[in-house]
Amino acid sequence: MKAKLLERRNPFDKSFTSVIHSFPYFLDIWHYHPEMELVYISKSSGTRFIGDSIQPFSPGELVLIGEDLPHLWQNDQAYFEKGSELKAEAITIHFKKEFAGKEFLEIPEMKEIAELFQRAGQGIVFSPKVAESARELMLGIHRESGFIRLKLFLELLQMLVEESEYSLLSTKGFINPGENLGDTRIDRVYSYTFNNFRKNITLEEVADISNLNPTAFCRFFKKATKKNYSKFLNEIRIGYACKLLLEQKLNISEVGYESGFNNLSNFNRQFRNILGLSPSAYLQKHQKHN
Numbered sequence: 001m002k003a004k005l006l007e008r009r010n011p012f013d014k015s016f017t018s019v020i021h022s023f024p025y026f027l028d029i030w031h032y033h034p035e036m037e038l039v040y041i042s043k044s045s046g047t048r049f050i051g052d053s054i055q056p057f058s059p060g061e062l063v064l065i066g067e068d069l070p071h072l073w074q075n076d077q078a079y080f081e082k083g084s085e086l087k088a089e090a091i092t093i094h095f096k097k098e099f100a101g102k103e104f105l106e107i108p109e110m111k112e113i114a115e116l117f118q119r120a121g122q123g124i125v126f127s128p129k130v131a132e133s134a135r136e137l138m139l140g141i142h143r144e145s146g147f148i149r150l151k152l153f154l155e156l157l158q159m160l161v162e163e164s165e166y167s168l169l170s171t172k173g174f175i176n177p178g179e180n181l182g183d184t185r186i187d188r189v190y191s192y193t194f195n196n197f198r199k200n201i202t203l204e205e206v207a208d209i210s211n212l213n214p215t216a217f218c219r220f221f222k223k224a225t226k227k228n229y230s231k232f233l234n235e236i237r238i239g240y241a242c243k244l245l246l247e248q249k250l251n252i253s254e255v256g257y258e259s260g261f262n263n264l265s266n267f268n269r270q271f272r273n274i275l276g277l278s279p280s281a282y283l284q285k286h287q288k289h290n
Contacts (some may be wrong), residue, residue: 010154016095016153018142026088030072030194036063036120039073040135040155044088046075047243049194050123051170052232054239056246062131064160066121069170070190091138093153099148112161123169127153135153170226172236181230185210186224197236198260203229234270237261241271245283252279 002200026044027278048057050065057073065071079086097105097117105114105147116124124132137156141149204227207217221229229250241259244250250258256267256279271279 006056009124015099015150016093018138019092019094020085020142021092022089024084024086024088025075026073028072028074030070030191032068033072033094034067035069035096036067036117038093038095038134038138038281039063039065040091040138041073041129042091042135043091044073044079044090045242046073046079048073052190053123053245054168054194054234054243055169056234056243060131062126062134064120064124064126066117066119066123068177068222069121069123069124075128086271091135091142093138093141095153113157116157116161119168122171124160124166125169126160126163127165130159130165133159171225181253185212185220189221189229193233193236197233197240198258199258200262201233226254235274238271240276241267241279242275242282244280248283252283255279 017280022246025047030049039062041057041059043059046258048055048061048063049070050063051071052067058162059198073089073090075086078084079088101142104110105117134156137152141156142153189206192206192209203214203217205251207214210217210220212220218228221232225232237260241255244255244258245252252267253264256264259267261267268278271277271282275282277285
């Protein structure tokens with residue numbers, strides 16, 4: 001599950017691209033690209049991977065992803081079953097920070113938008129209210145051309161700047177493979193973890209992937225991510241557990257085992273350590289808001 005660089009070219013008469021996707025399921029590739037990405041999910045559900053964040057996604061979601069931040073929308077298994085009539089639909093805009101020129105972000109009037117772009121380096125998910133308003137603007141951008149198209153895009157960015165209800169997704173410690181680190185070991189560790197977090201992963205396994213002994217690996221990972229590997233692994237598992245809890249197809253004990261925890265008490269303890277409440281309280285809180 002190594003992150004793949006996807007390269008795209010803008011049409012000669014456009015400074016950014018707008019696409020309406022409609023597929024049986026989304027592209028199942030852990031990838032990154034130099035363009036920023038704004039995506040509105042029209043139809044579809046599953047698990048959203050952005051940096052080291054794993055959360056469920058559903059229709060009506062609006063997410064802004066910074067440049068070179070690895071991501072993946074992985075549909076539920078039902079989308080891949082033979083004879084499935086489910087659809088994965090989204091509106092997506094790809095653009096570079098310098099879409100209006102390299103000096104554009106440096107002018108005083110663009111200060112807040114520049115700050116928005118900086119936050120997007122962790123990935124941002126916006127409130128449902130602003131997501132619906134953004135959807136209308138994104139459809140308008142897709143239909144229009146020329147100056148009207150650019151005007152609508154700037155209005156869209158201003159709307160996102162003014163929105164105070166949002167959540168950052170990936171941690172600041174996440175290092176993406178787009179950075180010229182001269183060291184691909186951290187990417188191999190991330191990829192292996194995302195692929196295998198539901199099973200037991202030993203320190204020796206991930207150290208071996210990095211061609212280090214366990215002690216050296218612990219120092220390497222802590223320096224690269226500002227957290228130890230066990231905390232990183234547990235955060236990934238709890239993120240996946242949240243998705244399973246919200247689906248309400250498994251009981252809490254089953255969710256714990258399915259997420260990679262070998263006993264219920266450890267699952268409850270790690271869930272509380274990371275989210276500040278128990279799995280049952282998390283589920284009750286979500287049900288109250290729906």
